[in-house]
Amino acid sequence: MTIDLGRGLVLRNPVMTASGTFGYGEEYSDFVDLAQLGGIIVKGTTLYPREGNPYPRMAETPSGMLNCVGLQNKGVQYFIDTIYPRIKDYDTNVLLNLSGSTLEDYVKGAEMVDALDKIPAIELNVSCPNVKQGGMAFGVTTTGISQVVSEVRKVYHKHLMVKLSPNVTNIAEIAMAAEAAGADSVSLINTLMGMAIDAEQRKPKLSVITGGLSGACVKPVALRMVWQVAKAVKIPVVGLGGISNATDAVEFMLAGASAVEIGTANFIDPAVSVKVAWGINEYCERHGFATVAELIGALEV
Amino acid sequence: MKQIIDFKLVEKQGYGRSVLLQLRTGRVLPEIRPGQFVQVRVDGSPSTYLRRPISIHDVDFERNDITLLVQQIGEGTRHLAAAEVGDTINVVLPLGNGFSMPERGERCLLVGGGIGIAPLYYFAKVMGEIGIRPTLLLGGKSKSDLIRLADYERLGETFVTTEDGSLGEKGFVTMHSVWQKQSFDKIYVCGPKPMMKAVAKLAAEKDVWCEVSLENLMACGLGACLCCVEDTVDGHVCVCKEGPVFNTRRLKW
Numbered sequence: 001m002t003i004d005l006g007r008g009l010v011l012r013n014p015v016m017t018a019s020g021t022f023g024y025g026e027e028y029s030d031f032v033d034l035a036q037l038g039g040i041i042v043k044g045t046t047l048y049p050r051e052g053n054p055y056p057r058m059a060e061t062p063s064g065m066l067n068c069v070g071l072q073n074k075g076v077q078y079f080i081d082t083i084y085p086r087i088k089d090y091d092t093n094v095l096l097n098l099s100g101s102t103l104e105d106y107v108k109g110a111e112m113v114d115a116l117d118k119i120p121a122i123e124l125n126v127s128c129p130n131v132k133q134g135g136m137a138f139g140v141t142t143t144g145i146s147q148v149v150s151e152v153r154k155v156y157h158k159h160l161m162v163k164l165s166p167n168v169t170n171i172a173e174i175a176m177a178a179e180a181a182g183a184d185s186v187s188l189i190n191t192l193m194g195m196a197i198d199a200e201q202r203k204p205k206l207s208v209i210t211g212g213l214s215g216a217c218v219k220p221v222a223l224r225m226v227w228q229v230a231k232a233v234k235i236p237v238v239g240l241g242g243i244s245n246a247t248d249a250v251e252f253m254l255a256g257a258s259a260v261e262i263g264t265a266n267f268i269d270p271a272v273s274v275k276v277a278w279g280i281n282e283y284c285e286r287h288g289f290a291t292v293a294e295l296i297g298a299l300e301v
Numbered sequence: 302m303k304q305i306i307d308f309k310l311v312e313k314q315g316y317g318r319s320v321l322l323q324l325r326t327g328r329v330l331p332e333i334r335p336g337q338f339v340q341v342r343v344d345g346s347p348s349t350y351l352r353r354p355i356s357i358h359d360v361d362f363e364r365n366d367i368t369l370l371v372q373q374i375g376e377g378t379r380h381l382a383a384a385e386v387g388d389t390i391n392v393v394l395p396l397g398n399g400f401s402m403p404e405r406g407e408r409c410l411l412v413g414g415g416i417g418i419a420p421l422y423y424f425a426k427v428m429g430e431i432g433i434r435p436t437l438l439l440g441g442k443s444k445s446d447l448i449r450l451a452d453y454e455r456l457g458e459t460f461v462t463t464e465d466g467s468l469g470e471k472g473f474v475t476m477h478s479v480w481q482k483q484s485f486d487k488i489y490v491c492g493p494k495p496m497m498k499a500v501a502k503l504a505a506e507k508d509v510w511c512e513v514s515l516e517n518l519m520a521c522g523l524g525a526c527l528c529c530v531e532d533t534v535d536g537h538v539c540v541c542k543e544g545p546v547f548n549t550r551r552l553k554w
């Protein structure tokens with residue numbers, strides 16, 4: 001079941017949990033044996049603390065949800081001092097999702113995280129749709145992504161995964177720019193920009209009007225983008241977006257993903273991530289794949 | 302410890318817009334404190350996606366039963382209310398922190414508004430087990446909102462207000478004459494936010510300790526998604542994990 005994503009990031013199996021949907025792992029420890037996961041990606045963290053957006057931050061949609069949390073977190077230093085000591089000895093890969101609003105913030109944050117022995121990788125978030133002057137400004141142009149990835153690459157020596165925004169015209173171009181700037185892998189997709197209105201009140205349902213759409217409803221879009229990106233780059237692709245069960249995960253791998261992340265589905269079944277890992281294994285046995293890596297890009301067209 | 306349990310619906314009783322669902326499991330229930338809540342999965346409803354957070358109305362540890370009082374306010378709760386005896390209902394529990402238990406000898410007032418009366422039943426029952434007989438003040442729009450009133454009356458002296466005057470004193474809970482006649486050491490409130498704010502204000506004026514149970518919109522129920530935050534003196538905190546019960550001094554109301 002092992003997947004090697006390069007530069008020291010080796011997953012026990014291809015299943016990780018997506019940032020912002022799994023807390024720091026502790027929130028799910030009653031339901032999930034973390035040792036049965038390939039990794040967990042902890043909540044989006046910025047150099048300085050952020051209170052996030054006002055309530056309400058969530059709206060349910062058909063087969064999905066919108067959120068506009070806005071990167072509420074206590075900052076990199078708090079993570080290092082308070083959270084890291086609690087989670088560093090988990091028997092799984094702990095990746096930090098790093099976001100920022102300026103180039104300097106990204107670089108400084110990455111430098112600080114580089115010093116943490118038990119964090120084998122950063123997932124660089126250049127695609128949060130909910131923060132003004134936020135990371136997405138970097139993630140939606142090839143020049144923006146080249147700049148932030150190349151600057152972070154200079155100071156960060158471990159595995160650098162770059163999380164891509166789907167809110168772009170051509171995601172393959174963005175992925176190629178990230179690869180050229182030194183990314184070790186790309187993960188996609190972050191949430192799709194959306195909106196919800198309460199017609200009776202004639203008001204938006206979210207405090208900042210727009211938010212990011214996630215859940216089962218985004219899966220076809222995510223699958224298409226993973227397919228396009230996997231054909232365009234040589235670095236590993238990590239697929240996410242609406243994966244709710246093992247079959248969904250297998251589809252992403254067939255489309256070219258080397259690993260997957262489980263996001264919003266964790267809210268509906270807190271134990272879903274390990275079930276997906278078991279289910280992928282079962283699929284491989286049933287279809288005669290000796291290793292899970294054989295699934296990557298095995299789509300027959 | 303939190304668990305995901307498939308319960309069987311063993312009994313169901315309708316009360317107007319609300320329904321009482323008695324759920325049973327073959328597993329041993331974990332410890333459940335008054336004011337904690339559950340997240341119920343809604344199956345087969347195309348327009349809903351997430352679980353529904355529902356307060357715990359009652360617990361029977363001998364039978365391993367929990368009882369939920371569900372008001373039909375949207376698609377999710379309508380679907381839950383349509384479940385039939387024998388159906389399986391998937392529940393994550395127990396969630397949140399619940400009410401602070403009072404000390405023996407303290408005079409406690411439990412104020413419930415609308416479906417907010419639901420968790421006060423289990424709370425009053427547990428209080429009775431440690432020798433406290435609380436006073437209950439329950440409010441509704443009309444008498445049909447005041448479900449199982451006789452059962453509440455068994456747990457403590459119970460006062461009622463209705464907005465239309467169909468039962469008890471006419472008006473809001475904050476207008477009831479009990480506020481003039483009795484004094485309390487602790488006030489616990491669950492109901493619509495404007496009602497809880499009004500009671501919190503009254504409690505502050507009287508300088509009485511007060512806890513409220515919030516019901517902000519939430520997704521995970523576990524403190525992971527950070528959607529259900531309330532603004533507090535400590536910044537944005539998750540209602541699902543640090544609440545749903547808060548001391549009003551902590552809230553920026």
